[in-house]
Amino acid sequence: MPDPGPRLPPRIAHFDLDTFFVAVERARDASLRGRPVLVGRAGPRGVVAAASYESRKFGCRSAMPMTQALRLCPQAIVVAPDFTAYRTVSARFHEMLRELSPVVESVGIDEAYVDLTGIGEPTGGAYAAAAALRARVHADLDVAVSVCIAGSRTTAKVGSDRAKPDGLIEVPVGDDATFLAPFAIRELPMVGPKAAETLGRMGVRTIGQLAALDERWLVQQFGSAGPVLSARARGLDPTPVNGNGRVARSISREVTFLEDVTDEAELRRVLARHAERVGTDLRDSGKRARTVTLKLRWDDFTTLTRSHTLERPVQSTAAIAEAGRALFDATIAAEGMRPVRLIGLGVTNIVEDALQLDFFDAATTTMTGTTTPAGVLRDEELDRTIDGLRARFGSGVVKRGL
Numbered sequence: 001m002p003d004p005g006p007r008l009p010p011r012i013a014h015f016d017l018d019t020f021f022v023a024v025e026r027a028r029d030a031s032l033r034g035r036p037v038l039v040g041r042a043g044p045r046g047v048v049a050a051a052s053y054e055s056r057k058f059g060c061r062s063a064m065p066m067t068q069a070l071r072l073c074p075q076a077i078v079v080a081p082d083f084t085a086y087r088t089v090s091a092r093f094h095e096m097l098r099e100l101s102p103v104v105e106s107v108g109i110d111e112a113y114v115d116l117t118g119i120g121e122p123t124g125g126a127y128a129a130a131a132a133l134r135a136r137v138h139a140d141l142d143v144a145v146s147v148c149i150a151g152s153r154t155t156a157k158v159g160s161d162r163a164k165p166d167g168l169i170e171v172p173v174g175d176d177a178t179f180l181a182p183f184a185i186r187e188l189p190m191v192g193p194k195a196a197e198t199l200g201r202m203g204v205r206t207i208g209q210l211a212a213l214d215e216r217w218l219v220q221q222f223g224s225a226g227p228v229l230s231a232r233a234r235g236l237d238p239t240p241v242n243g244n245g246r247v248a249r250s251i252s253r254e255v256t257f258l259e260d261v262t263d264e265a266e267l268r269r270v271l272a273r274h275a276e277r278v279g280t281d282l283r284d285s286g287k288r289a290r291t292v293t294l295k296l297r298w299d300d301f302t303t304l305t306r307s308h309t310l311e312r313p314v315q316s317t318a319a320i321a322e323a324g325r326a327l328f329d330a331t332i333a334a335e336g337m338r339p340v341r342l343i344g345l346g347v348t349n350i351v352e353d354a355l356q357l358d359f360f361d362a363a364t365t366t367m368t369g370t371t372t373p374a375g376v377l378r379d380e381e382l383d384r385t386i387d388g389l390r391a392r393f394g395s396g397v398v399k400r401g402l
């Protein structure tokens with residue numbers, strides 16, 4: 001084996017286009033520059049899709065009703081959104097990122113994580129490479145992109161906001177915790193309003209104060225998310241940049257039987273196995289999903305699908321299995337039991353597992369009842385344990401009683 005040389009410290013960048021929709025509109029209509037611009041539909045039902053910095057000074061924000069935004073800033077120019085144009089510019093932006101590094105994870109139309117470890121060596125490193133990319137985006141697309149390069153995704157995400165507008169920050173290797181310390185806890189992507197309130201009651205306002213808290217107290221408050229929160233506050237986040245380039249739209253498993261099956265218990269067992277595999281895939285890819293879909297094909301080849309969308313995105317095998325079971329029961333009750341040729345279970349509405357602590361602040365409602373937050377955490381802890389055992393000893397090692 002060739003000597004891989006010394007291991008380079010990770011350099012993770014978060015690229016975020018500044019007021020993206022507004023920037024695209026200004027690139028084709030220079031008269032909009034320097035003036036308050038609201039992208040969105042006019043009229044009583046219109047909503048602000050993007051607000052320029054000039055209009056934000058008056059309190060305008062995206063997702064605000066257009067009428068309210070115009071009351072705050074009557075002189076604003078309203079531009080109807082052109083999503084085709086935004087998608088075209090976004091595609092070229094992501095293309096440029098993929099020319100910069102093979103490991104690019106798009107997290108939206110206007111932002112992406114890029115692994116810049118070893119990029120730009122031996123000449124200016126990650127900083128020079130990112131600066132060159134920013135210049136290219138300016139020159140070719142006529143929009144601005146703010147960037148932070150750091151040791152982890154968490155720090156890079158927090159930092160790119162500080163780099164706005166139109167800036168580039170590099171947090172030196174090993175300085176993530178020091179960089180994050182003065183910022184408000186709400187700047188951490190995983191701290192939602194309720195978690196911030198819980199922490200605020202303890203007098204915790206800054207990320208530095210959070211990093212200094214006793215981990216045992218965090219576990220009492222937030223369960224298994226506590227240690228993760230503590231680590232993130234110190235800028236430690238082992239989540240790699242997922243370089244496959246796209247987020248799967250659905251994850252599913254199905255099986256076609258050699259002979260049609262009429263035994264309900266057998267079908268339930270197969271469904272439970274599907275749930276297990278779908279759940280494992282979700283957790284492996286760091287995702288959650290909200291919609292669970294059951295697919296059944298009868299012996300006459302007619303196929304039906306039934307879906308249920310949950311209150312909150314889930315990733316536990318138990319939650320997926322429960323939804324699948326309920327769909328199965330409802331289908332059999334409505335259609336009667338017939339010989340089954342194929343049975344499948346899948347999830348859609350897939351989102352990043354942002355580890356929003358507020359997922360656990362309220363009870364999670366499922367089709368057949370209510371699971372306590374503690375129950376959700378227990379399910380997820382059990383999944384992690386089983387996933388870990390499987391990874392070490394192979395998939396046959398554990399079976400759960402579903």
Ligand SMILES: [Mg+2]
Nearest residue numbers: 016017018110
């Ligand atoms: Mg943006």
